[in-house]
Amino acid sequence: MSARPFEAVIFDCDGVLVDSEILGLDASADYLRRHGFSWTREDLVRLFTGFRDDVFAAKLTEAYRALHGKTPAPDFFEGLVETRRARRHLLKPVPDAETALKALQEGERPFAVASSSRTEYLTGKMQRVGLYDLAAPHVYSADLVAHGKPAPDIFLYAADRLNVEPEACLVIEDSANGVRAGLAAGMTVWGFLGGGHVFAGHGERLLEAGAHDLVEDFKAFLSRLDGASPDPQR
Numbered sequence: 588m589s590a591r592p593f594e595a596v597i598f599d600c601d602g603v604l605v606d607s608e609i610l611g612l613d614a615s616a617d618y619l620r621r622h623g624f625s626w627t628r629e630d631l632v633r634l635f636t637g638f639r640d641d642v643f644a645a646k647l648t649e650a651y652r653a654l655h656g657k658t659p660a661p662d663f664f665e666g667l668v669e670t671r672r673a674r675r676h677l678l679k680p681v682p683d684a685e686t687a688l689k690a691l692q693e694g695e696r697p698f699a700v701a702s703s704s705r706t707e708y709l710t711g712k713m714q715r716v717g718l719y720d721l722a723a724p725h726v727y728s729a730d731l732v733a734h735g736k737p738a739p740d741i742f743l744y745a746a747d748r749l750n751v752e753p754e755a756c757l758v759i760e761d762s763a764n765g766v767r768a769g770l771a772a773g774m775t776v777w778g779f780l781g782g783g784h785v786f787a788g789h790g791e792r793l794l795e796a797g798a799h800d801l802v803e804d805f806k807a808f809l810s811r812l813d814g815a816s817p818d819p820q821r
């Protein structure tokens with residue numbers, strides 16, 4: 588059995604490269620509590636991370652209707668967005684993200700970013716934490732494709748731009764929704780647990796979603812990558 592290495596790595600952005608999912612999480616839970624929801628921050632991560640804006644808004648609208656029997660006013664969403672936006676100056680990279688990207692670059696292993704975040708936000712976040720130039724031009728938003736995750740579109744788009752077959756790509760994802768998208772693209776998916784929003788049971792949920800393996804952080808990712816190869820069984 589000759590092991591063929593992964594030819595490229597495709598990273599999710601939020602909660603993988605940029606530690607954005609934890610940002611404003613307590614404040615968001617407080618905000619939603621003032622609007623009648625009893626979700627904890629763990630619930631918010633479980634229910635809402637990894638979705639494109641439109642899907643997130645639809646899911647939250649549905650929950651609002653179920654609770655209040657009416658559609659939320661526009662300022663309900665604006666208030667929630669502002670809760671996070673007010674904290675964006677606190678945004679940090681996930682520990683060792685830069686080291687990981689530089690190691691791939693030095694090893695001449697291509698990589699891309701494939702995110703549910705809108706292009707303008709994605710670029711801004713990557714720039715703010717100093718990772719944009721390392722990954723550019725291969726920084727791709729689900730704005731570019733018809734369907735957001737869990738559809739495979741954005742991962743297939745990124746693989747195409749890297750000129751690598753999907754089966755030879757390794758996806759690094761922190762959300763169950765993103766894991767499903769990577770699997771639908773025919774890629775190997777490792778669940779990533781290095782973000783600040785990873786609470787008890789997170790890894791189990793990623794495995795339930797179908798992740799082939801879990802990595803605790805970028806040190807584990809780098810040590811595991813050499814010698815790892817696409818599994819023909821999956």
Ligand SMILES: [Mg+2]
Pocket residue numbers: 599600601602603636637760761762765
């Ligand atoms: Mg994510």
